[in-house]
Amino acid sequence: SQKIEQxxxxxxxxxxxxxxxxxxxxxxxxxxxxxxxxxxxRGPVFLLLIRENEKEKRKERLKVTFDTTLKQSxxxxxxxxxxxxxTYLCAQNSNSGYALNFGKGTxxxxxx
Amino acid sequence: xTAVSQTPKYLVTQMGNDKSIKCEQNLGHDTMYWxxxxxxxxxxxxxxxxxxxxxxxxxxPNRFSPKSPDKAHLNLHINSLELGDSAVYFCASSQDTASExxxxxxxxxxxxx
Numbered sequence: 105s106q107k108i109e110q111x112x113x114x115x116x117x118x119x120x121x122x123x124x125x126x127x128x129x130x131x132x133x134x135x136x137x138x139x140x141x142x143x144x145x146r147g148p149v150f151l152l153l154i155r156e157n158e159k160e161k162r163k164e165r166l167k168v169t170f171d172t173t174l175k176q177s178x179x180x181x182x183x184x185x186x187x188x189x190x191t192y193l194c195a196q197n198s199n200s201g202y203a204l205n206f207g208k209g210t211x212x213x214x215x216x
Numbered sequence: 217x218t219a220v221s222q223t224p225k226y227l228v229t230q231m232g233n234d235k236s237i238k239c240e241q242n243l244g245h246d247t248m249y250w251x252x253x254x255x256x257x258x259x260x261x262x263x264x265x266x267x268x269x270x271x272x273x274x275x276x277p278n279r280f281s282p283k284s285p286d287k288a289h290l291n292l293h294i295n296s297l298e299l300g301d302s303a304v305y306f307c308a309s310s311q312d313t314a315s316e317x318x319x320x321x322x323x324x325x326x327x328x329x
Contacts, residue, residue: 208256
């Protein structure tokens with residue numbers, strides 16, 4: 105069955121540094137990967153989507169890469185700020201195509 | 217204006233009771249979803265509806281029955297609640313089944329005692 109893993113449960117970094125979060129998938133080649141942000145007590149919010157034929161996507165301080173050989177996506181936040189502290193979820197399209205399979209998320213803490 | 221809204225926000229109830237959670241989206245989307253997020257924060261798809269028709273049912277116990285009276289609403293009714301049903305339930309919507317991006321509601325925190 106499809107499996108999507110975010111190996112780091114938590115990541116602590118200092119303000120101004122680049123945060124790098126990892127998402128790995130197995131048993132399935134997704135057409136795309138998405139990254140969502142979830143704050144405590146709230147629903148996930150869409151950030152970026154990258155397709156299998158794209159190597160990199162950027163949006164302001166965010167960058168996502170997709171390596172189909174390594175079966176991995178990396179999510180970068182440059183010049184991180186305390187306001188970036190949240191849980192970041194990686195998601196792939198399910199093999200039915202109609203829903204998302206989410207990883208468990210990585211909790212990012214940016215300290216001043 | 218809230219794009220995807222859910223009621224109630226919190227629900228505390230006894231084992232064996234029946235309860236409903238409501239979801240409404242004002243985005244004009246055709247497809248709606250219910251996800252369950254357990255205590256380990258793992259978000260898992262339960263159901264999906266497209267234009268009021270059920271298209272996904274992910275091996276959820278039949279105590280859970282979704283209902284879509286129109287494409288802007290997707291409700292979740294749960295019979296004979298069990299302790300293991302305690303979780304946060306998220307409603308989401310997307311433009312249609314081909315759309316990748318989903319918009320989530322704020323969640324309903326269900327606690328079964």
